[in-house]
Amino acid sequence: MIYIAGNRADIESLRGRYSPGGIQAACAAMLERSAQGYSYDSAEELDFELNLRREIVNCAGILARSGLQFETFRNSYCNGQYWIRTSDGGFDLRRGMPASLGIRDMYRSGGKYGTECATAMQIVYYGALLNVVGEQAFNKRFRDISLMNWRRISEALRETGYMSREYDYLPGDRRYFANPDVRLETPEWQGENVIDLGDGTYYGHGVGILRGADIIDDLNGNRRPGAQRSAYLMNNAGRPSFKKLYGMFA
Numbered sequence: 001m002i003y004i005a006g007n008r009a010d011i012e013s014l015r016g017r018y019s020p021g022g023i024q025a026a027c028a029a030m031l032e033r034s035a036q037g038y039s040y041d042s043a044e045e046l047d048f049e050l051n052l053r054r055e056i057v058n059c060a061g062i063l064a065r066s067g068l069q070f071e072t073f074r075n076s077y078c079n080g081q082y083w084i085r086t087s088d089g090g091f092d093l094r095r096g097m098p099a100s101l102g103i104r105d106m107y108r109s110g111g112k113y114g115t116e117c118a119t120a121m122q123i124v125y126y127g128a129l130l131n132v133v134g135e136q137a138f139n140k141r142f143r144d145i146s147l148m149n150w151r152r153i154s155e156a157l158r159e160t161g162y163m164s165r166e167y168d169y170l171p172g173d174r175r176y177f178a179n180p181d182v183r184l185e186t187p188e189w190q191g192e193n194v195i196d197l198g199d200g201t202y203y204g205h206g207v208g209i210l211r212g213a214d215i216i217d218d219l220n221g222n223r224r225p226g227a228q229r230s231a232y233l234m235n236n237a238g239r240p241s242f243k244k245l246y247g248m249f250a
Contacts, residue, residue: 171198
């Protein structure tokens with residue numbers, strides 16, 4: 001159920017706000033069908049979340065086709081025109097470089113970058129937010145960006161680093177496939193951060209866009225000898241604080 005300014009939303013009027021068959025319409029329908037109540041201060045705040053979810057899905061697809069390579073942090077690399085590789089394998093935006101240019105380059109010149117899946121998830125979030133709020137607002141808010149894993153992330157996107165059990169799982173959610181019996185020689189296969197694309201497929205950096213069963217098969221192929229436990233999709237999700245972000249950019 002959706003509540004706007006304390007009142008139950010009129011689902012018919014909501015349907016008229018979003019293109020039939022699109023991500024926003026699908027998300028709105030899932031929220032409305034849910035037994036969980038989802039509250040928004042205004043219709044514009046709901047629009048912001050659904051637009052951002054749409055762009056998370058879109059950016060995941062674009063990044064999957066960008067040529068971005070999978071590398072461990074030990075072997076990571078980046079386009080030095082925009083980013084500086086740190087000693088631990090992360091990327092720091094060059095001082096004075098507009099953040100929008102640095103993020104756009106990762107989508108346009110993905111082959112110049114190699115990193116792990118947590119970094120790719122952050123690139124998806126930044127790209128989606130850039131598309132929703134525009135370059136001017138994005139550059140004003142993000143004067144520097146540091147990319148690596150969930151321990152080093154902007155306060156604006158801090159919540160994406162936390163996974164929690166949710167009542168509903170929606171397109172644009174970050175999910176995680178765990179591989180509890182991973183081979184010690186390949187710790188990078190201990191799990192896969194993914195973006196839920198809403199159609200039964202997921203984007204995971206290094207595996208591409210696959211159905212859940214195929215990601216599990218890939219992870220199971222990297223278990224230690226004699227392993228009995230299958231990889232599996234965890235019952236939790238990571239999400240940005242849409243309400244907080246709306247307040248920052250409204």
